[in-house]
Amino acid sequence: MRSAHLTRLQGRSIVGLALAIGMAASTLGEDWPCWRGSHHDGIARETGLKTDWSGPIPMTWDCNVGSAFSSFAIVGNRLYTGGTKEGQQTLVCLNADNGQEIWSQGIEKAYPEGQGGDGPRATPAVSDGRVYMLGARGLLVCCDAADGRVLWSKPHQHIPQWGYSGSVLIEGDLAIISAGSTDGALVAYNKNTGDEVWKAGDAPVGYATPYPFTFEGRRYIVGFVGDSAIIVRADNGQLVWSMPWKTSFNVNAAAPIFHDGYLFLSSGYRHGCILVKLSKDGDKLKHDEVWSGKALQNKFQSPVLYEGALYSGDEKGLQCVDFLTGRENWSLRRIEGGDALTHSTVVIADGALFVLSQSGTLYIGKAQTSEFKPTTTADVLSGRCWTVSVINNGRIFARNLERVVCFNLKQD
Numbered sequence: 001m002r003s004a005h006l007t008r009l010q011g012r013s014i015v016g017l018a019l020a021i022g023m024a025a026s027t028l029g030e031d032w033p034c035w036r037g038s039h040h041d042g043i044a045r046e047t048g049l050k051t052d053w054s055g056p057i058p059m060t061w062d063c064n065v066g067s068a069f070s071s072f073a074i075v076g077n078r079l080y081t082g083g084t085k086e087g088q089q090t091l092v093c094l095n096a097d098n099g100q101e102i103w104s105q106g107i108e109k110a111y112p113e114g115q116g117g118d119g120p121r122a123t124p125a126v127s128d129g130r131v132y133m134l135g136a137r138g139l140l141v142c143c144d145a146a147d148g149r150v151l152w153s154k155p156h157q158h159i160p161q162w163g164y165s166g167s168v169l170i171e172g173d174l175a176i177i178s179a180g181s182t183d184g185a186l187v188a189y190n191k192n193t194g195d196e197v198w199k200a201g202d203a204p205v206g207y208a209t210p211y212p213f214t215f216e217g218r219r220y221i222v223g224f225v226g227d228s229a230i231i232v233r234a235d236n237g238q239l240v241w242s243m244p245w246k247t248s249f250n251v252n253a254a255a256p257i258f259h260d261g262y263l264f265l266s267s268g269y270r271h272g273c274i275l276v277k278l279s280k281d282g283d284k285l286k287h288d289e290v291w292s293g294k295a296l297q298n299k300f301q302s303p304v305l306y307e308g309a310l311y312s313g314d315e316k317g318l319q320c321v322d323f324l325t326g327r328e329n330w331s332l333r334r335i336e337g338g339d340a341l342t343h344s345t346v347v348i349a350d351g352a353l354f355v356l357s358q359s360g361t362l363y364i365g366k367a368q369t370s371e372f373k374p375t376t377t378a379d380v381l382s383g384r385c386w387t388v389s390v391i392n393n394g395r396i397f398a399r400n401l402e403r404v405v406c407f408n409l410k411q412d
Contacts, residue, residue, distance in 0.1 A: 180205025198237030268299025
């Protein structure tokens, strides 16, 4: 009986430990290894975040990494971003817990740009112990994630007006970028060796990151390139669909969104947006337009699709638009008594919008179609803040051109 009793107690302990581990994992979410996270949707799978701060949100750390628009890739306790140092664009690895630099690797000559800001634009991507980065001048590098050592690199020559900005997409064993023109509207390299695997199209380069999706059992890649949107097969680069989409200065920059057979695209300079329904057409794809208009006009901010609605900052302010109809649910040009919300960035976690204004004010409020009512307003940065924040392990990471900050969002 004693043995059986101990066995029952041990069983309960194991179950309790498993539940505790599961709850901790649910609270802390998952790694954020690339632009817009591992699901490519701008939604952090975290819970237990405090969203109604009456006082200041506690800062964990801050540091200066040099000028860049790069967002963050976070794997384990390592954070990767871009910067500028000593005349070079740099790939920087920080300890996500305290902000201390682990290593910094120069990747190519500095990129000065007077209108927006200097430095790399793309966000690193991390996969299998390696980190991939595309410099603003077009050099793609693969580095050892442990020490920053360059393992291989590939140059690209068709630099757009504001520099290469799309990030690297890791798709299986492929590292895919939008290169442009004779380098390929989309080009895929073996992520381990740097050997070219396929190249698709010759459209001019845009500013968006290649976007993966699965449709009818097959993997595809969307390229939102300089003058159009294209879809290719992920395995061999075969072009299966294209649609003209011409925006001023070739600024097709916002992330495409695919959901349940529908593809959404949006661009700024008063161009607007479109939702199409995809279908098979032999070994190709075709589309039917569902709606189009100017409900969203995303210059460089990317919308987030959450529970049937698109949330985004754009040229008009902060918007909430019904995905399937294009109907405006609400629109805010500015928070009363606060900042203008034009060109603000949005990330979603734990059912809340985390909105960073371009002047550095963070607004947190429930993601809902009825209204946006911030429960927290916090000045977290100053200067130009065009980079989308990342939420990981109960913390929010944000930056302006040079400074990275980390704030604790865990419950008291």
